[in-house]
Amino acid sequence: MKTIATINFKGGVGKTTATWAMGYVAALDPTIRTLMFDLDAQMSLTQAIALNEDGTPFKSFLDWYERSVKRKKTIFDALDEYTKPATFSFGINHEFIYKISERYHFIPSVEDLYWTELELFDRDKVKFFIQRLLEKIKHSSNVPDYDFVFFDCPPSFSLLSYSVLSCCDLLLIPINPDFFAAKGLGLLLNSLRMRIEPFPVPKIGVFMNRAKRPGGSSVKKFSNETQRYLDDASDVLNHVADERGLEVRLFKTAIFDRVGMKRAIQEGLPDDFKLQFQSLWAEIKAFLAESRR
């Protein structure tokens, strides 16, 4: 089981859609089963899955969700159970994990996750929550063995994202073509390292989301602006890698900007995006398969 967390403290860079699309293309392989967590209390991914393309509620999911809440089988209930002094006895089954499709499963967010930011939980204990939960999922006979687990993290250092970061295999950072993305990347990487250590810092992969194409008859791959900020991101990554000894990779595949992308979760992934995400996913898998330095 390989774990991938999508994170960026800058909001609106496309974390949620990218996480969903990555899980989707990974599960296109008939031998692969993927599980996706929505850990953001803003519930963007959960809401996107809960709604039909015309904005009406997706009944099958909502019925399942209500049942999950009623039977105390949400991610918050799991956390609550875990932080109790008794043994962590939270049962793993499909009341906790929703089946989007046969090979693509989902653990939604709940509003209650906001409470994790208050001092209600033992911070030191919560650090290990995701690790323990993944062990439970791995050993449960009620759910499949997942090959890849994706986490859509909130755009901040929440207790839960900390818990993910300290045990995941890859941090996936989407950036947009603007100066603040390149500048923010350096700050984010330094900040991540300081907070994750003494746990080993996972591999870090960065990709350009919402890349722009060049105008007119230019034969360049990207617009000048996108290329400049890709170069800047590469500079920042190399600098941090050399200085801090982190394993970083700027993926060659970029996801191009398109109006309909935000609706892809409800309406389906357009073919051109599917190809782009498949190419990115191939790079990510190769990076994950490389042995650590």
Place this chain on the structure above:
Amino acid sequence: MTNQLPSEELNALHEKLDRILAMLEEINAARPIRPASKTPKVKMLPLTEEEITALQEQFKRLYLSWLEGKELEVQDELERIEVQQLRRFADANNLNVTSKMPRQKVLQIIGARFREKRQLHRGTPSRNEGSTT
């Protein structure tokens, strides 16, 4: 005039016309020849891979000199470059320039990119920096 024969009247008109044509020729001869405005434009050749690499290396070298404080030397070097070549230099470094952009504007764009790059690598002040050990 009215007493003249039609043939005489026609000759007089021809003479006037000749004088006007002669005057026009003189005026045209005196007018400076316009620089080859109507000569076909030579389309700028696309940048080759080798040229892009060389111009990016030049940019890197100039940026590092500029960063070391050799601003005047860098400015001098850039100003000595012929304007068309300066535009190619900017284009190879992914800066948005047009084929008619004046030299001054291209220089401004290059300068802005130098400042942006400096800002990128300049550390953000943190609370720990002020502390003494």
